Amino acid sequence: MAHSDLEALREPHTGLLRAALELASPAGAGAALDLACGPGSTTAWLANQRQPGALIVGLDHDAAALRAARTTAPVASLVRADAHHLPLGDAAIDLVWCVAALGLFADPDAALAEARRVLRPGGVLVVASATQRWVRPCHWPVALRHLPPDLALLPADDLGADLRAALRLAGLREVTLRAYLLDPPGLDPIAAMLPLLSWPALAPLVAGLGPAERAACAAIAAEEPEPEPLPVLLLAAGQR
Secondary structure, three states: OOHHHHHHHHHHHHHHHHHHHHHHOOOOOOEEEEEOOOOOHHHHHHHHHOOOOOEEEEEEOOHHHHHHHHHHOOOOEEEEOOOOOOOOOOOOEEEEEEEOOHHHOOOHHHHHHHHHHHEEEEEEEEEEEEEEEEEOOOOOOHHHHHOOOOOOOOOHHHOOHHHHHHHHHOOOEEEEEEEEEOOOOOOOHHHHHHHHOOHHHHHHHOOOOOHHHHHHHHHHHHHOOOOEEEEEEEEEEEEO
């Protein structure tokens, strides 16, 4: 898929994607890599959230995309290279983003292994993938919207287990996974995350709910809606 097509898919969900990436990324990285950066929109986000003076690298194999990235992310160092053979030393980077690109690599497992290689000990790899999956969305009460958006609860029905397993296979540890519903567009992180969480995951966090709200939650949990194919954003993060 061309980078222009990826950008078109990303546009309706820019706010959610950016917020989700920032929630999964530790602050204070001195060196960060946007792997398969395309025309640089995510590279610019990465540059905006890093500490002053941080090294920001945008890497892609597409020369035309990198030319566009020179305008979109002028503070970044842009490199044309193959994600399977990164021209970076071992343990050189604090944070790696790989956004809407893992499925485009000829060998995703090799690319993840390379990303881990260039991470410093304690460094973090964040992988975001928009996809269509069979899910059973639950319409939890509005009272649950008060939960913090940085929750790292596993979604129901093992959604995204394949992505979490891929990061673990690459040797990353403390792997977290968040899943966000992309339909309708424009949801904030907690509103997009809640429908994909199970009641057993949520119950320990909502002890303060009143009897009516808890009864409503129990009724929704008992419904077990039929699965349906819906667009979701899967976002996994792991440490070296």
